[in-house]
Structures are given as structure tokens and as C-alpha cells.
Amino acid sequence: MLDLHWDSYHRLSFTEALQKPIYLYAFLLLLILLLFFVVIRKLRKELIEVFSDEEGHVQITPNALHEIVKQSCDELTGVNCPDTEIKRNGKCFRLNIKIRVKKNCNIKETRQNLQKRIESIMVENLSFTNFQGLDITIKGFED
Numbered sequence: 001m002l003d004l005h006w007d008s009y010h011r012l013s014f015t016e017a018l019q020k021p022i023y024l025y026a027f028l029l030l031l032i033l034l035l036f037f038v039v040i041r042k043l044r045k046e047l048i049e050v051f052s053d054e055e056g057h058v059q060i061t062p063n064a065l066h067e068i069v070k071q072s073c074d075e076l077t078g079v080n081c082p083d084t085e086i087k088r089n090g091k092c093f094r095l096n097i098k099i100r101v102k103k104n105c106n107i108k109e110t111r112q113n114l115q116k117r118i119e120s121i122m123v124e125n126l127s128f129t130n131f132q133g134l135d136i137t138i139k140g141f142e143d
Contacts, residue, residue, distance in 0.1 A: 084097055095135070097134055
């Protein structure tokens with residue numbers, strides 16, 4: 001079975017430790033636990049509450065928010081490859097949007113247009129009550 005001499009384990013070299021089955025079992029247990037936590041995190045649906053009233057709650061998935069941002073960026077000329085990060089602060093949230101723009105693009109005007117477009121969709125059309133705005137990061141330039 002397992003030959004356990006606890007006082008001698010800390011003196012083993014790496015190659016000697018690999019030959020001891022207890023280290024192999026501990027390593028396998030660690031891998032299984034990490035895999036378990038990754039699977040649990042992937043399966044968890046983090047829904048974002050749009051609004052709630054006496055009739056019930058309306059929630060949205062992060063993927064739907066990513067689609068809203070992507071479609072808004074596609075409508076603007078000179079804005080490409082949006083990546084969206086959702087920052088939560090209690091029930092409220094902000095969007096951090098990372099985009100690539102063309103070199104001749106007026107960044108200030110583009111930011112204002114993108115901000116107006118996304119805020120109008122989220123607040124006016126979808127009635128978000130907990131949307132706190134968006135931040136834009138330029139991650140690169142295109143020709």
C-alpha cells in the first residue's frame with residue numbers, strides 16, 4: 001500500500017517525489033479540483049437584471065449584452081473588433097468596451113456616437129434601470 005514516512009517527505013528531490021505515489025495522488029486530486037471549479041464556473045449563468053416590477057423580473061445574459069455592443073460597433077464606420085467586459089457594482093453594472101479604430105477616425109466623435117447608441121438601446125429601448133454607462137479602451141488601430 002502506501003509507505004508513509006512523513007518526516008522524510010520534505011527532503012525528497014523532485015524526481016524522487018515523482019516516484020512516490022502520494023505526490024501523484026495529491027497532484028491528481030489538485031487537477032480534478034481545478035477541473036471541477038472550471039466546469040462549475042462555465043456552467044454558471046450570470047444573469048443581469050434589466051428591471052423588475054410587480055409582475056416579475058426581466059434579466060439578460062452577458063452574451064446578449066456582447067451582441068448589443070457588437071451590433072452597435074458594426075453600425076459605426078471605423079470601429080472594429082469590440083471586446084466587452086461587464087463590471088458589476090452590486091446590482092448596477094458598467095460596460096468596458098475595447099475597440100480597434102481606423103487611423104483617420106475622430107476618436108472623440110466616435111466615442112460619443114458609440115456611447116449615445118448603446119445608452120439609447122439599453123436605457124430607452126430595453127428599459128435598463130441599473131446601467132451606469134460605459135468606458136471605452138482603444139486596443140489598436142487599423143488601416
